[in-house]
Amino acid sequence: MIVLGSTGSIGVNTLYIAKKFGLKVETLVAGRNTELLQQQINEFQPERVVVGDLESKEKISHPNVTYGEEAILEAIEVSKSDVVVNALVGFLGLKPTLKAQELGKKIALANKESLVAGGKFIDCSNITPIDSEHFGLWYLLQDKKQISKMYITASGGAFRDWNVKDIAKASLADTQKHPNWSMGQKITIDSATMVNKIFELLEGYWLFKDKFHTAPALDGFIETKSIIHALIDFVDGSTTAHIANADMKLPIAYALMRKVDTEILKPVDFTELGSMEFRKIGTDRYPAWKIKDELLANPDLGVVVNSANEVAIDSFIKGKCDFSDISRNILVTVEKYKGITLNCVDDVFQIDREIRDRGIYPFK
Amino acid sequence: MIVLGSTGSIGVNTLYIAKKFGLKVETLVAGRNTELLQQQINEFQPERVVVGDLESKEKISHPNVTYGEEAILEAIEVSKSDVVVNALVGFLGLKPTLKAQELGKKIALANKESLVAGGKFIDCSNITPIDSEHFGLWYLLQDKKQISKMYITASGGAFRDWNVKDIAKASLADTQKHPNWSMGQKITIDSATMVNKIFELLEGYWLFKDKFHTAPALDGFIETKSIIHALIDFVDGSTTAHIANADMKLPIAYALMRKVDTEILKPVDFTELGSMEFRKIGTDRYPAWKIKDELLANPDLGVVVNSANEVAIDSFIKGKCDFSDISRNILVTVEKYKGITLNCVDDVFQIDREIRDRGIYPFK
Numbered sequence: 001m002i003v004l005g006s007t008g009s010i011g012v013n014t015l016y017i018a019k020k021f022g023l024k025v026e027t028l029v030a031g032r033n034t035e036l037l038q039q040q041i042n043e044f045q046p047e048r049v050v051v052g053d054l055e056s057k058e059k060i061s062h063p064n065v066t067y068g069e070e071a072i073l074e075a076i077e078v079s080k081s082d083v084v085v086n087a088l089v090g091f092l093g094l095k096p097t098l099k100a101q102e103l104g105k106k107i108a109l110a111n112k113e114s115l116v117a118g119g120k121f122i123d124c125s126n127i128t129p130i131d132s133e134h135f136g137l138w139y140l141l142q143d144k145k146q147i148s149k150m151y152i153t154a155s156g157g158a159f160r161d162w163n164v165k166d167i168a169k170a171s172l173a174d175t176q177k178h179p180n181w182s183m184g185q186k187i188t189i190d191s192a193t194m195v196n197k198i199f200e201l202l203e204g205y206w207l208f209k210d211k212f213h214t215a216p217a218l219d220g221f222i223e224t225k226s227i228i229h230a231l232i233d234f235v236d237g238s239t240t241a242h243i244a245n246a247d248m249k250l251p252i253a254y255a256l257m258r259k260v261d262t263e264i265l266k267p268v269d270f271t272e273l274g275s276m277e278f279r280k281i282g283t284d285r286y287p288a289w290k291i292k293d294e295l296l297a298n299p300d301l302g303v304v305v306n307s308a309n310e311v312a313i314d315s316f317i318k319g320k321c322d323f324s325d326i327s328r329n330i331l332v333t334v335e336k337y338k339g340i341t342l343n344c345v346d347d348v349f350q351i352d353r354e355i356r357d358r359g360i361y362p363f364k
Numbered sequence: 365m366i367v368l369g370s371t372g373s374i375g376v377n378t379l380y381i382a383k384k385f386g387l388k389v390e391t392l393v394a395g396r397n398t399e400l401l402q403q404q405i406n407e408f409q410p411e412r413v414v415v416g417d418l419e420s421k422e423k424i425s426h427p428n429v430t431y432g433e434e435a436i437l438e439a440i441e442v443s444k445s446d447v448v449v450n451a452l453v454g455f456l457g458l459k460p461t462l463k464a465q466e467l468g469k470k471i472a473l474a475n476k477e478s479l480v481a482g483g484k485f486i487d488c489s490n491i492t493p494i495d496s497e498h499f500g501l502w503y504l505l506q507d508k509k510q511i512s513k514m515y516i517t518a519s520g521g522a523f524r525d526w527n528v529k530d531i532a533k534a535s536l537a538d539t540q541k542h543p544n545w546s547m548g549q550k551i552t553i554d555s556a557t558m559v560n561k562i563f564e565l566l567e568g569y570w571l572f573k574d575k576f577h578t579a580p581a582l583d584g585f586i587e588t589k590s591i592i593h594a595l596i597d598f599v600d601g602s603t604t605a606h607i608a609n610a611d612m613k614l615p616i617a618y619a620l621m622r623k624v625d626t627e628i629l630k631p632v633d634f635t636e637l638g639s640m641e642f643r644k645i646g647t648d649r650y651p652a653w654k655i656k657d658e659l660l661a662n663p664d665l666g667v668v669v670n671s672a673n674e675v676a677i678d679s680f681i682k683g684k685c686d687f688s689d690i691s692r693n694i695l696v697t698v699e700k701y702k703g704i705t706l707n708c709v710d711d712v713f714q715i716d717r718e719i720r721d722r723g724i725y726p727f728k
Contacts, residue, residue: 010612013611013612017613017628021621090674091674091716098709108616108619108620113563113670115571116669116670117670119569119663120706121708121712128622131567133517133594134564134568135618136516137571137596138571140594140606141575141596145625150501152497152498153497184372187453196476199476200476200495202480203495206479206484207479207488207491223634229499230498231607232505235626236614236626236629237628237631238614238631239607240604240606241504241592241604241605242499242504243605244500244603246496248374248494250499251493251495251498252374252494254492255494256365256385256447258492260599262599264381264600264601265601267513267597267602267603275639275640275642276642278637279635299483300484306455306480310454345482348481348482
């Protein structure tokens with residue numbers, strides 16, 4: 001490749017990536033930072049070097065050094081590389097971009113002024129922007145990237161801001177005070193215990209396990225405004241997020257029609273939103289969260305968690321146990337069925353029956 | 365379609381979407397909320413209705429009402445619809461899901477317990493989840509959605525937290541105190557004036573204008589931690605975001621290799637991050653931002669903004685003008701060139717020359 005502006009921060013990072021992936025550097029172009037340039041020459045052994053002025057040229061030890069703006073264009077002209085990294089500063093970056101375009105080279109473009117001033121005359125199909133913002137936009141438009149982890153978010157439910165010690169004895173009415181919206185009674189309790197999020201992780205496992213190249217990895221955290229709903233971490237270190245006002249009409253419209261090019265919701269206005277807050281799902285506040293990893297490691301336990309949860313909620317609604325007994329019943333029941341394997345769908349109904357018949361912990 | 369659980373919040377939203385898009389409702393299934401169910405029957409005229417118990421059946425006026433769990437399975441069996449919306453609550457939702465699967469119907473699934481308990485025996489290829497979290501994950505994995513707007517974020521630069529009245533007389537050294545990272549001198553000044561973000565919007569215009577079905581729409585806002593870099597609003601009301609630790613190695617690796625399945629950066633840890641803050645880009649603090657809309661409406665003005673900016677920065681660095689004169693010079697110069705059209709690439713170089721020769725405002 002040809003690196004224009006090799007001693008600036010983009011240039012330095014470019015050479016880091018070139019080294020990491022063994023990419024050949026044919027030409028180095030820099031201004032007046034001759035000390036760093038000389039180090040780069042020694043390390044990458046380019047065939048050709050261009051510097052800013054005669055004074056700098058005299059400080060550089062290399063068999064083929066030229067200087068000045070015209071020399072940059074000549075260096076591009078004679079280079080065999082098909083990639084030009086243009087990290088020059090200012091309007092003087094435009095001519096090299098036009099020259100690279102004329103020669104049909106691919107341009108990795110950090111020089112903003114090329115597009116700002118000359119965008120009308122540049123064919124963007126040969127350009128990849130080196131800029132976090134445009135890279136971000138480009139990235140969001142790609143598919144088939146390698147996934148490392150999926151995250152879903154939780155509101156935190158009715159007790160996210162309570163003193164932990166008060167939660168154990170919370171009433172049914174307390175469980176129904178969801179911070180962000182109103183839902184049915186059972187799911188609102190599941191939101192307060194965080195069981196709803198454990199269920200969603202397991203659903204996510206079944207729905208998306210084939211999307212991973214390696215073992216499925218799923219986790220959750222609290223986003224208090226329920227605006228970010230899901231995130232995907234990719235192997236490269238990028239994360240993408242799905243953001244929308246919390247309203248089930250959107251998933252429903254897609255579930256029914258697959259493709260929706262009509263406005264279902266108003267988009268989120270970030271500056272009106274002002275801020276977002278992220279919290280860990282702590283097992284002091286949400287004891288049921290302790291089984292998350294075990295459950296994802298053995299998803300056959302799903303029926304156990306579900307039945308233990310339904311039995312306990314039923315008991316809690318009838319005033320026969322405390323709120324904390326819901327999570328306790330789940331943990332104790334999972335412990336009992338540790339290592340279980342489901343062999344057929346009838347096993348699901350049989351285990352459900354067993355757990356319901358046994359009733360809530362301490363078992364009869 | 366068949367709607368199981370039509371009187372719950374998912375059911376109600378499902379019927380809203382059915383009405384909006386004229387989708388036919390063949391079967392309604394609900395528990396004991398007979399009042400709402402009767403309204404739904406009157407509005408959607410389903411062929412078949414199932415309720416929870418005999419008492420509820422007697423309150424409903426419809427020629428074909430049955431009740432109980434077995435009746436739900438029979439109703440699915442005899443229905444011609446190929447979509448079942450399963451919004452039942454709890455374990456009793458599993459059998460209807462298995463029945464719908466057996467009949468080869470598509471399942472829009474809000475009943476979590478189907479997958480939690482029976483996931484091992486469910487073919488997820490026929491399932492679309494009705495759940496913000498799984499919808500979010502699914503959405504992030506799709507391509508070719510219709511775009512309504514693109515956003516890039518700004519750090520806010522050196523003066524984002526200054527009193528506005530102090531900014532006009534800021535020194536060169538002050539401009540270099542970037543809140544989030546260290547870059548070259550010129551781009552750090554551009555960050556303080558917000559000219560850098562204006563440039564990026566214009567770059568975004570050239571790079572991505574063909575991705576819009578309607579007129580390109582681009583905007584920016586401040587995200588103080590520089591973790592979210594770019595966002596795309598889609599017509600449906602969803603937004604996707606690209607998130608990564610701020611490090612140019614990632615865009616560089618992609619610019620050089622197009623596809624990267626190696627860890628370049630560590631992923632962002634949201635619970636460690638704790639919070640995010642979003643702010644408007646105010647024109648009191650960033651006067652150059654006033655030209656953003658005019659520039660995007662006539663991108664040919666890019667060279668004018670760039671040259672006026674470079675001339676003024678040069679003057680500012682030499683101590684010949686105030687910091688506020690950079691934005692002022694841009695606004696005054698753009699006013700002079702309003703409505704300009706570039707006809708060939710030579711025009712770019714000629715206008716640049718003119719603006720440099722004229723020098724900074726007030727012009728000689």
